[in-house]
Amino acid sequence: MSNFKRTLITSALPYANGPVHIGHLAGVYVPADIYARYLRLKGEEVLFIGGSDEHGVPITLKAKKEGTTPQAIVDKYHGMIKDSFEKFGISFDVYSRTSAKIHHETAAEIFKTISDKGGFVEQTTEQFFDSEANQFLADRYITGTCPKCNFDKAYGDQCESCGTSLNATDLINPKSMLSGNVPVMKETKHWYLPLDQYEPWLKEWILEEHKEWKPNVYGQCKSWLDGGLNPRAVTRDLDWGVPVPIEGAEGKVLYVWFDAPIGYISATKELTPDWEKYWKDPETRMLHFIGKDNIVFHCIIFPVILKAEGSYILPDNVPANEFLNLEGDKISTSRNWAVWLHEYLVDFPGKEDVLKYTLTANAPETKDNDFTWKDFQTRNNSELVAILGNFVNRVLVLTNKYYEGIVPVAGNFEPRDEEALATLVQLRTDVEKALDTFHFREALRLAMEMARLGNKYLADMEPWILIKTDPERVKTILHVCLQITANLTIVFEPFLPYTMNKLRSFLQMEKLNWNDLGRRDLLKAGDRVNTPELLFEKIEDDAIQRQVDKLLSTKKANEAELATVVPAKANIEYDDFAKLDIRTGTIIAAEKVAKTKKLLKLTIDTGIDQRTVVSGIAEQYEPEQIIGRRVSILVNLAPKNLKGIESQGMILMAENQEGKLVFVIPADEIANGSEIR
RNA sequence: UGUGGGGUAGAGCAGUUGGUAGCUCGUCGGGCUCAUAACCCGGAGGUCGUGGGUUCGAGUCCUACCCCCGCUACCA
Numbered sequence: 101m102s103n104f105k106r107t108l109i110t111s112a113l114p115y116a117n118g119p120v121h122i123g124h125l126a127g128v129y130v131p132a133d134i135y136a137r138y139l140r141l142k143g144e145e146v147l148f149i150g151g152s153d154e155h156g157v158p159i160t161l162k163a164k165k166e167g168t169t170p171q172a173i174v175d176k177y178h179g180m181i182k183d184s185f186e187k188f189g190i191s192f193d194v195y196s197r198t199s200a201k202i203h204h205e206t207a208a209e210i211f212k213t214i215s216d217k218g219g220f221v222e223q224t225t226e227q228f229f230d231s232e233a234n235q236f237l238a239d240r241y242i243t244g245t246c247p248k249c250n251f252d253k254a255y256g257d258q259c260e261s262c263g264t265s266l267n268a269t270d271l272i273n274p275k276s277m278l279s280g281n282v283p284v285m286k287e288t289k290h291w292y293l294p295l296d297q298y299e300p301w302l303k304e305w306i307l308e309e310h311k312e313w314k315p316n317v318y319g320q321c322k323s324w325l326d327g328g329l330n331p332r333a334v335t336r337d338l339d340w341g342v343p344v345p346i347e348g349a350e351g352k353v354l355y356v357w358f359d360a361p362i363g364y365i366s367a368t369k370e371l372t373p374d375w376e377k378y379w380k381d382p383e384t385r386m387l388h389f390i391g392k393d394n395i396v397f398h399c400i401i402f403p404v405i406l407k408a409e410g411s412y413i414l415p416d417n418v419p420a421n422e423f424l425n426l427e428g429d430k431i432s433t434s435r436n437w438a439v440w441l442h443e444y445l446v447d448f449p450g451k452e453d454v455l456k457y458t459l460t461a462n463a464p465e466t467k468d469n470d471f472t473w474k475d476f477q478t479r480n481n482s483e484l485v486a487i488l489g490n491f492v493n494r495v496l497v498l499t500n501k502y503y504e505g506i507v508p509v510a511g512n513f514e515p516r517d518e519e520a521l522a523t524l525v526q527l528r529t530d531v532e533k534a535l536d537t538f539h540f541r542e543a544l545r546l547a548m549e550m551a552r553l554g555n556k557y558l559a560d561m562e563p564w565i566l567i568k569t570d571p572e573r574v575k576t577i578l579h580v581c582l583q584i585t586a587n588l589t590i591v592f593e594p595f596l597p598y599t600m601n602k603l604r605s606f607l608q609m610e611k612l613n614w615n616d617l618g619r620r621d622l623l624k625a626g627d628r629v630n631t632p633e634l635l636f637e638k639i640e641d642d643a644i645q646r647q648v649d650k651l652l653s654t655k656k657a658n659e660a661e662l663a664t665v666v667p668a669k670a671n672i673e674y675d676d677f678a679k680l681d682i683r684t685g686t687i688i689a690a691e692k693v694a695k696t697k698k699l700l701k702l703t704i705d706t707g708i709d710q711r712t713v714v715s716g717i718a719e720q721y722e723p724e725q726i727i728g729r730r731v732s733i734l735v736n737l738a739p740k741n742l743k744g745i746e747s748q749g750m751i752l753m754a755e756n757q758e759g760k761l762v763f764v765i766p767a768d769e770i771a772n773g774s775e776i777r
Numbered sequence: 778u779g780u781g782g783g784g785u786a787g788a789g790c791a792g793u794u795g796g797u798a799g800c801u802c803g804u805c806g807g808g809c810u811c812a813u814a815a816c817c818c819g820g821a822g823g824u825c826g827u828g829g830g831u832u833c834g835a836g837u838c839c840u841a842c843c844c845c846c847g848c849u850a851c852c853a
Contacts, residue, residue, distance in 0.1 A: 111853095112853060114852095114853075115852070115853090118852085121853090123852085123853055124853050126853080127853035128853050129853085156851060157851075158852090315781090315782070316781065316782050316783095316847095317781095318781095319780090320780085320782085320847095320848075321781095322780095323781055323848090324780085324849095355851090357851065360851095389853095390853070391853030392781085392782080392847065392848075393847075393851090393852070393853065395848080396848080397851095421853075422782070422783085422846080422847075423846075423847070423852095423853070425846090430846090430852090431852080432852070433852055434852080461789095461790095462790080465790095466782075466783075466790090467782060467783045467784090467790095467845095468782085468846050468847075469789075470789080472789090474788095475789070475802085478801095478802060478803085479801090479802080481813090481815095482801085482802060482815095483801080483802085485815075486813080486815050486816075487815090487816085489813070489815090490812060490813065490816065491812085491816085493811095493812055493813070493815090494811055494812040494815090495812090497811065497812060498811055501811075502811095539791095541790080541791090542791075545791090545800075545801075548801090555812095555815095555816055555817070556816085556817065556818095558811075558812090558816075558817090559808095559816060560817075562811090563811075564812095565809090565810095565811095567811095634813065636813085637813075638813065638815095
């Protein structure tokens with residue numbers, strides 16, 4: 101680690117189809133920013149890169165839906181995202197975007213270089229094409245009937261009902277999700293990155309040389325490598341993106357995951373003509389801060405691209421975080437289940453550091469974590485206000501009260517003073533160790549330990565009592581307290597930059613270097629300090645309640661939206677209906693099918709017989725609570741083997757848009773076996 | 778389906794190479810009164826997901842299973 105001259109920090113490019121939320125901040129930008137600030141404070145050479153990822157299919161779809169152009173979409177969100185980051189003080193050296201000219205040039209150039217070296221494999225395949233939308237369709241954008249289980253909403257890549265992975269061509273009655281039309285097969289040529297050829301090298305590089313990577317990152321890579329890598333298409337038939345810079349590739353663009361990480365390089369180019377020193381000098385240490393969904397792209401695909409190009413360095417570490425949930429539910433842009441940064445800035449002005457603190461203290465470093473407004477309030481009130489803010493306030497109030505704001509001269513240090521001052525040095529070592537290994541949560545806790553130390557020291561020394569009997573001693577005590585306070589400005593600088601600015605202005609201090617941390621002479625006797633304002637203020641219940649209410653109304657709005665009814669299917673003849681034999685029945689036994697999450701094995705009395713039916717309702721019904729329930733059952737459905745159990749029929753359920761299932765049952769008492777028609 | 782991470786006190790989380798289970802918040806009791814009813818001390822609260830196994834000794838290693846969350850399937 102010590103043989104590196106400089107550090108290049110990249111942070112995942114947020115996708116410009118929506119604003120950024122607390123999940124982005126907690127997962128990537130806050131830890132990356134803390135690390136960048138920490139290294140800068142140590143006087144190291146650092147470059148911190150960010151930018152918006154503006155290509156890909158979802159953006160074109162969103163543009164279509166809103167009746168505008170992809171460029172208009174990305175302009176809007178890039179602006180919002182950039183603004184939010186600025187206001188939160190994410191200290192990018194450059195924040196660029198992938199629709200920038202320099203990025204198109206850079207990405208094209210890298211593609212061209214690899215292509216000229218023969219680094220791609222070209223392959224022509226048949227793919228579904230939507231003639232109305234004039235567009236090839238990704239598997240995910242095709243829906244149809246599963247050939248295995250007859251589920252009629254299977255996707256082109258997998259059936260969510262039976263879990264089988266599919267090819268889009270397997271689907272019965274495929275339909276385009278864009279237009280609803282039947283897609284046609286059409287030939288298309290694409291360029292593939294032969295990841296398989298890099299497997300031995302990747303195994304050596306990651307599995308042998310980077311055992312220090314976080315367990316989630318290392319494990320994920322190992323699983324990909326153990327499973328064997330396949331060539332991966334890096335071009336797409338689309339009109340939005342970086343055009344493939346090769347003859348015969350008209351109308352094709354680079355796959356968004358090929359061009360996005362190259363955005364780190366183009367952003368560096370945009371910043372400085374000296375960019376190559378960061379990307380090609382082996383003495384540069386490159387770090388990718390990302391979320392867990394990005395692991396494979398940053399640990400396998402992007403390194404292979406860089407390796408194939410030949411002249412670039414590779415990441416030294418990829419500290420990926422897990423995900424942050426919000427009030428128990430997954431954060432979702434499309435469901436509007438998020439705390440949006442631009443809204444937070446309006447609702448909690450001047451409290452950027454508070455959110456950053458909360459997100460760091462509860463960062464999803466080893467597993468998914470949950471953000472709750474209650475926790476946010478507690479952390480602010482019990483930690484920032486009560487421990488850090490309060491200590492600073494106590495010291496400054498006492499200094500003003502006893503010495504008119506002048507730092508007093510220290511007498512001889514007693515063992516208890518020495519002990520407190522020595523702890524500062526120890527804490528510095530501990531915080532450094534945590535930061536160097538990307539344990540930001542731990543680092544923050546240790547920093548807070550310094551404020552605790554101050555509070556305890558004050559409580560033990562009781563200067564407010566000693567002032568009556570031994571005023572000389574009190575000078576030493578407050579001198580020590582002021583040195584602790586001064587040290588706080590350094591140790592918290594990477595975490596709470598705005599707040600530390602404020603604290604330095606109270607102390608009339610210049611910004612110091614990390615190497616000054618632990619010193620006992622940061623303030624000199626005779627220095628003046630200002631009368632303090634509050635460093636943090638309490639957050640009251642009503643402010644929290646407003647946020648909770650906001651989320652509740654989002655939930656309601658989502659439910660209302662889901663209540664929309666799907667349009668009727670095409671007409672059928674009576675004979676079609678008459679083929680169905682539906683009867684009333686009763687559930688007489690029910691048990692969960694092992695190793696599945698949705699399936700229940702039911703035994704039904706149909707009046708005709710007792711038979712076994714496997715039904716996908718386990719997520720909403722417990723086996724014991726449905727025994728004895730009346731049901732309607734389709735009895736002449738061809739038997740079907742599900743998870744090794746033969747299912748003889750189908751229970752009729754009403755299902756709403758949300759996926760909620762309800763039994764369809766006769767309204768009054770009627771014998772089992774009665775026909776429904 | 779396969780695969781990665783996780784399951785430790787009421788909540789949120791640490792637990793490095795196996796050696797007396799910790800931290801923050803909350804809670805209960807006490808102290809203090811300089812401080813934003815803040816601070817300091819002490820207590821209660823855990824069969825470390827479950828069952829087997831290795832070991833003198835297992836939260837930690839092996840094994841089987843259960844549950845949660847991702848990825849696989851372009852949301853950090």
